[in-house]
């Protein structure tokens with residue numbers, strides 16, 4: 001149990017670190033960065049601060065006080081901090097300090113570390129963390145009736161479908177990046193210790209298992225598919241194939257293919273391109289010259305219907321399909 005939690009936190013911390021790295025890009029369009037005047041309307045500001053808080057902290061902390069699976073709820077955190085630091089300045093300072101560099105000696109919630117383990121250091125920016133702390137101070141999240149009524153109201157009201165779409169796409173990208181990092185790390189490890197041919201059987205069984213376990217942790221479904229799959233179960237379905245064709249066209253005309261989201265029976269499905277690089281050629285490159293005989297033999301044995309050879313670097317090898325509710 002403790003192990004599972006550790007693993008979960010590790011995965012989440014990878015994701016959060018990645019999201020911290022790409023955070024700049026994904027928030028530049030965010031309205032909350034354009035807090036220009038004092039008279040800015042109250043609602044969109046509150047709303048985008050909810051969205052920011054959930055995107056950075058929401059995998060572990062919930063606004064729902066009854067949900068404390070991985071960490072204390074925001075309400076519990078706020079109540080503990082405001083008791084010790086009634087002024088906004090102190091509250092923001094201490095809450096941010098902990099979030100940026102969690103240390104046991106700074107903990108203000110008795111028993112939290114014992115129940116959940118110390119919060120990992122996730123590389124948040126000071127600016128975002130202070131914005132989040134100040135939002136928690138300003139908003140009566142700990143009061144009865146704020147969750148779920150006011151929470152839902154504020155979330156739904158100003159959440160334009162466009163922002164929602166952008167958020168989904170950037171979330172999906174982060175998830176795909178994290179999965180890719182996990183896969184890549186394990187694949188490289190296997191190549192190092194077992195050689196390319198030995199690593200093949202690793203891809204065959206473990207690749208799928210890994211992506212699955214990542215996905216179940218996060219409650220989303222993530223897959224890799226291709227128009228020319230090695231494993232026939234990875235064949236893209238019709239809408240995915242259409243996306244692949246349009247992405248290939250974009251690449252042909254010198255553009256960078258963009259991720260795309262579509263809705264399907266209330267689920268959102270995000271497509272993200274997977275490009276080849278030199279490293280991939282030892283298994284997906286030209287027969288004989290790039291794929292060594294031993295590797296080729298093994299590929300043919302494991303994947304008699306393999307279509308995933310003769311690629312060159314910088315081609316579209318397939319796509320991530322990230323499905324969320």
Ligand code: HEC
Pocket residue numbers: 009012013016056057058059060061070071072077095098099102106107108109112113116117118119120122124129132133
């Ligand atoms: C990967 C999971 C994870 C994420 C993401 C996360 N936290 Fe935490 N956090 C925890 C855990 C676990 C605890 C409880 C143990 C502890 O207190 O260190 C915690 C506790 C806290 C506490 C209370 C610390 C105390 O004991 O006094 C604060 C404040 C906090 N988190 C703020 C944040 C903020 C703000 C964010 C987002 C910017 C965030 N956390 C994101 C896991 C996470």
Ligand code: HEC
Pocket residue numbers: 191196197199200201203204205207208224225226228229230231232234274275276277279280281282283284308317318319
């Ligand atoms: C050690 C050999 C090896 C290397 C190196 C390798 N792959 Fe693969 N790849 C495989 C195998 C084996 C499968 C089939 C896995 C399965 O059964 O799901 C696969 C499957 C895939 C798939 C899923 C679709 C399909 O064809 O079944 C994608 C996408 C993919 N690889 C992309 C890449 C990219 C991009 C790189 C380089 C960054 C890469 N691979 C490097 C062996 C390799």
